[in-house]
Amino acid sequence: MDGFTGYKTATTETLPHTTAVMDPFHVVALASKALDQCRQRIQQATLGHRGRKGDPLYGIRKVLKTGKEYLTQRQQTRLATVFANSDHAPVQATYDIYQQIVAAYRNPNRTQQRLRKLIDSISHGIPNTLTELQTLGRTLKRRATDILAYFDHIGTSNGPTEAINGRIEHLRGTALGFRNLTHYITRALLDTGGFRIKIHSFLR
Numbered sequence: 001m002d003g004f005t006g007y008k009t010a011t012t013e014t015l016p017h018t019t020a021v022m023d024p025f026h027v028v029a030l031a032s033k034a035l036d037q038c039r040q041r042i043q044q045a046t047l048g049h050r051g052r053k054g055d056p057l058y059g060i061r062k063v064l065k066t067g068k069e070y071l072t073q074r075q076q077t078r079l080a081t082v083f084a085n086s087d088h089a090p091v092q093a094t095y096d097i098y099q100q101i102v103a104a105y106r107n108p109n110r111t112q113q114r115l116r117k118l119i120d121s122i123s124h125g126i127p128n129t130l131t132e133l134q135t136l137g138r139t140l141k142r143r144a145t146d147i148l149a150y151f152d153h154i155g156t157s158n159g160p161t162e163a164i165n166g167r168i169e170h171l172r173g174t175a176l177g178f179r180n181l182t183h184y185i186t187r188a189l190l191d192t193g194g195f196r197i198k199i200h201s202f203l204r
Helices: 005-014 024-047 074-081 088-105 110-124 131-142 143-154 159-174 181-192 197-204
Strands: none
Touching: 024 088, 024 131, 088 110, 088 131, 110 131, 110 143, 110 181, 131 143, 159 181
């Protein structure tokens, strides 16, 4: 499941004997969001405006999300140049944590220990200048059991659930404005192939 607390609460109440697992995609997404927010905050603080072409931090926004092992020499140089500015230190600190979280999942010998230590390290003692890391640390600590459960259930994914949710979102878009319940149900059946058997019977 993802990081939304409501899903966790609903699952615990409805299926108390199941194991909740927060998959890597959503854990990395939390770290990615913290990195974006930190970059945007420092961008505003140093230059007084949102990112524009030519701004140092704006220029490396995609490079920041690239795994260190995949960086070209040119990208490494760009990062080093931006991080050489002491004003960008909060971005570098958040970037390092983001990369460590990604590396914990990519490690061939994936174990809880590496990510557990990382969660412990950012769940307390983070300076106030790193507000995004403080928030991230609190979230990861609160959901640590679900996050670390992944390593006992390697391969667990909520991909199928996301696929179903995608179909529901598509249906909600196509049925926008429907007020008649019968029409909404008909639209749902059309979207999900509910009429397929009846339609095929006419084609035989």
